[in-house]
Amino acid sequence: MLIIPSILVRTSQELKNQIQSINKSVSRVQIDLADGIFVDNKTVSDPKTITKYCKIEAELHLMVNDPLKELKKWQKVKQIKKILVHFESVKNLHDILSTLHAYNWEIGIVLNPETNIKTLDEYISEIKGVMFMGVHPGKQGQKLLPKVLNNIKKFKTKYPKIFVELDGGVNEKNLEKIIISGVDAICPGSAIFGNKNKPADNIKNMNKFINSLTKK
Template sequence: MTDSDRPILIAPSLLSCDFARIGEEVARVEAGGADWLHVDVMDGHFVPNLTIGPPIVKAIHAAARIPLDVHLMISEPVRYAEAFVDAGAHVLTFHWEVTGAAGTGAAIEAIRATGVPAVGISVNPDTPVEPLEPFLDSLDLILVMSVFPGFGGQKFIPEVLTKVRRLREMGFEGLIEMDGGVAPATIADCAAAGTDAFVAGSAIFGSEDVAATMKEMRRLAAEGRQTAAI
C-alpha cells in the first residue's frame, strides 16, 4: 500500500469530552467529520488512572454511528477483550508492555477469536518497536504512544516519530496510529513519518469549532504526506 492509498483517520479521544453530555459530544464530533471515536480504558493498575468499562462503551456504541477505537490500557486485556467487543469495539488495542514477547502471540490470537474487526498493539514512548517484528503480519494496527499513558493533555514527544518510520522500514503495512499531544501543530510531522490514524483529545474537544479543527488537521496531515513524498 502506497502513502497515497492510506487513509487519514481522525479519532477524537472521548477522554477529553464532557462526560455529562457524552451523547451530544459524540454527535458533535461525528457531525464534524470524525472517522473513529477513540475510547481509553484504564484500570488504575497498568496506568495510574481509572476510566470506563464495558457498560459505558456499550452506551457509547448505541449513540455512535462511526467505529469505536478501544484502547485497553489495562493489565489483563485478554480477560476483558470479549466484553469490550460485545460492547461494540471495532478496533481493540492492548499494550506490548503487558504481554511482552512471550505473551503477545497468544494475546493476538485470543483477541482475534472474539470476532473483533481489527486487533492492535500499543507501545509506550520508551518502548522500542523492533521486538514487534515477529507479530507484524498478524496485527491490523500499531498504536504509538507519543505521551506516557494515563492522563490527557500531555505534551507531544517528537522522538517517537522515529518509531513510526522504523515500522514502515520493517515492512508493516497495517495502520499506524499516534496518540498523545496530536494537534494542528504536530499532525503534519506524524503523517510525514507514516502515521494513518490520529488520536486527538483536547485539540478537538477544546476547540470552539470541532469541524473546522478536524478539517484543518486532515489538510495538514495530507500536506505532511505530500512533503515526505517529494
C-alpha cells in the same frame, strides 16, 4: 492521513457528549479505557453508551492490566471494530492475540515511548496495526516526544503495509513532522475536545491543515 479522535473521560455523560459531538465528522473514534492500575488515570467503561449513541465505527484502546476481563463487556457492541492492546500490559501477548482473533476484531499492538520497536517483530503476522504512544499513556494534553516519530519512520520502512496510528501530543504545530514520519492515522484528544471550539470544527480545521500540508 486519517483523524481518529481519542476520547478519555471519567463519566458516562462526558462519553455521550463527546461521541455525539463528532458522530457526523469522522468515520471512526477511539475510546480510551484506563483501569487506574496500568496507568494512574481511570476512565469510564460503558458499553451501553457506545451502543446507544455511537453512530460510527469505534476502536478500544486498552490501558488496563487485564485486557481479556475488560473485553468481555464489549463482545456484543457492534460498533467495536478494533482492539488496541499495550505490549507492556501482558506477560504472554500471543495468548491474548489468539483470543482476540476468535472475536473477529481487528488487532493492534500499542507501544509506549520507551519500548524498543524490535519487540514487534515476532507479532507482525498476527496483527493488522500498531499504535505508537507519542506521550506516556493515561493523560491528555502532554507534549509529543520527538523520538517517537523516529521510531515510526523506522517501523514504516521495515513494515510499510502495517497500519500505524499515533496517539498523544498531536497538534497543528507538529502535524508536518508527523506526516513526514509516514503515520497512517492520528488520534488527537485535547486538540479536538480540549478547547472552546466545537469538536466538529476542530476536526474540520485539522483536516484542512493536513490537506494543505500534503499538497505541498
